Amino acid sequence: MVGSRIKYSRNENLTILYGVIIMKARLFQMLFLFTGVILLWSFLWPTVEYAKEAPPTKAKGHAPAVLTYHHIDESDQSSATITPELLRSHLVMLKENGYNVIGMEALLEAHKQNKSLPSKSVVLTFDDGYESFYTHAAPLLKEFGMTATNFVVVESTDQKNPNELPHLSWDQMRELEQQGMTFYSHTYDSHQKIPTDTNNRSGPALTSRKYLKEEGRLETYKEYHQRIKADISLANQRLVEELGEQPALLAFPYGAYDETVLDISRSLDIELMFAANEGEYIPGSKLLYRMNAGTPSMSAEDLAIKLKNHFR
Numbered sequence: 001m002v003g004s005r006i007k008y009s010r011n012e013n014l015t016i017l018y019g020v021i022i023m024k025a026r027l028f029q030m031l032f033l034f035t036g037v038i039l040l041w042s043f044l045w046p047t048v049e050y051a052k053e054a055p056p057t058k059a060k061g062h063a064p065a066v067l068t069y070h071h072i073d074e075s076d077q078s079s080a081t082i083t084p085e086l087l088r089s090h091l092v093m094l095k096e097n098g099y100n101v102i103g104m105e106a107l108l109e110a111h112k113q114n115k116s117l118p119s120k121s122v123v124l125t126f127d128d129g130y131e132s133f134y135t136h137a138a139p140l141l142k143e144f145g146m147t148a149t150n151f152v153v154v155e156s157t158d159q160k161n162p163n164e165l166p167h168l169s170w171d172q173m174r175e176l177e178q179q180g181m182t183f184y185s186h187t188y189d190s191h192q193k194i195p196t197d198t199n200n201r202s203g204p205a206l207t208s209r210k211y212l213k214e215e216g217r218l219e220t221y222k223e224y225h226q227r228i229k230a231d232i233s234l235a236n237q238r239l240v241e242e243l244g245e246q247p248a249l250l251a252f253p254y255g256a257y258d259e260t261v262l263d264i265s266r267s268l269d270i271e272l273m274f275a276a277n278e279g280e281y282i283p284g285s286k287l288l289y290r291m292n293a294g295t296p297s298m299s300a301e302d303l304a305i306k307l308k309n310h311f312r
Contacts (some may be wrong), residue, residue: 037063063281064107064121066274067303069294070128072136082296084136090293091144092123097304104149106183108247108272114283122309124148125263125274125290127186129157129249131166138176145151151186151251151274153236164165168240177243184249188235191253193245204256206231229264236268247271260286 040096070080072087084277094101100118104125110117125139126133129152141148156167173183174232193202202208209224211217219227236248248270252261255276265286272286279289291310293303 014155016026016059043290044214063310064102064117066107066123066125066288066290066291066305068276068290069124069137071130071294072132076165079294079295080273082294082298083299085141086296086299087137088140090298090303091140091146093300093304094146095144101144101146103147103180104184105247106159108249120307122307125251126150126294128191129153129168129183129186131172134168134172134176136182141181142243147181149184149249151184151249152184153189153191153253154238155189156191158238160170173243179180182246183239183243184251185232185235185239185244187253188231188238192232204254206253206261207256207258219240222254225260225264228261229268232265232268232270250274252276257287 010121012130026115035037037309044183069082069289070086071078071082072084073081097120099120099122102117102121102123106117107123109115116184126137126148127150127288133148133150137148150168150173152173153166156164157170157173160167161300173181177183187206190205192205194205195201196203196208196212197211198212208227210219210227215291232250240246248268249272250265250270251274257275262273270286272288275287275289276292277289281288290300291306293306
């Protein structure tokens with residue numbers, strides 16, 4: 001009887017020991033699984049980057065709305081072309097709703113001095129330097145007592161191409177400057193797509209390394225850097241030669257830019273750079289965002305809603 005009880009106690013101990021081992025193994029599995037989940041989560045969750053320096057102090061007052069237009073024509077149709085009648089309706093809406101259309105010089109001065117702008121300030125910009133700015137937009141702007149800026153593709157003025165839409169001449173720009181219009185760079189010859197590989201893929205000239213077909217290779221980073229720097233420099237040089245000393249401003253073709261383009265622009269003392277997309281206005285930043293108003297689907301009523309939301 002006693003021997004039987006001793007044998008049973010040993011089996012019981014073994015059972016308990018086995019249970020403890022199983023329990024520890026399961027705890028280890030759970031710990032391993034939990035650790036794996038944490039590691040996976042940390043890998044997938046975006047890393048927070050902390051600013052190395054304090055952000056610019058925001059100026060008092062309201063952030064300006066910078067509007068973008070391109071081509072003005074009665075009959076031409078494209079996503080970047082509007083009629084003179086539509087432009088007129090935009091200008092009427094701006095005036096009737098108490099918006100302050102300010103010139104680029106006022107925006108630049110406020111940016112440099114971190115000064116406040118009048119409430120509901122709006123800046124009008126046109127891209128590409130089309131002659132329709134002279135024939136259609138400028139007369140309307142003069143009628144309403146407003147001014148605008150045109151970012152010109154300088155090569156299209158230096159070298160007229162009969163296969164393209166007519167572009168402004170230097171004489172037309174000088175004439176419009178007397179009415180308060182201003183003209184800045186949309187690059188010299190980088191408003192185009194360039195080949196980026198052997199499969200006929202292309203990308204914006206300002207942000208893409210060019211595939212050199214004759215040599216069967218991509219341009220080196222150094223060659224790309226030199227090409228972009230030379231293009232931006234030449235555009236500003238020609239503007240100064242033809243229009244006199246003025247601030248260096250740049251609107252990116254297609255709205256395409258990256259850190260390399262920003263760094264090159266800063267190295268060339270570009271005072272303001274303009275994107276094509278909407279974004280938050282941050283005084284102190286040289287990169288400004290714009291609102292596309294120059295599309296045929298943008299009625300005066302739609303633009304009024306967008307501006308109301310912007311200044312809310």
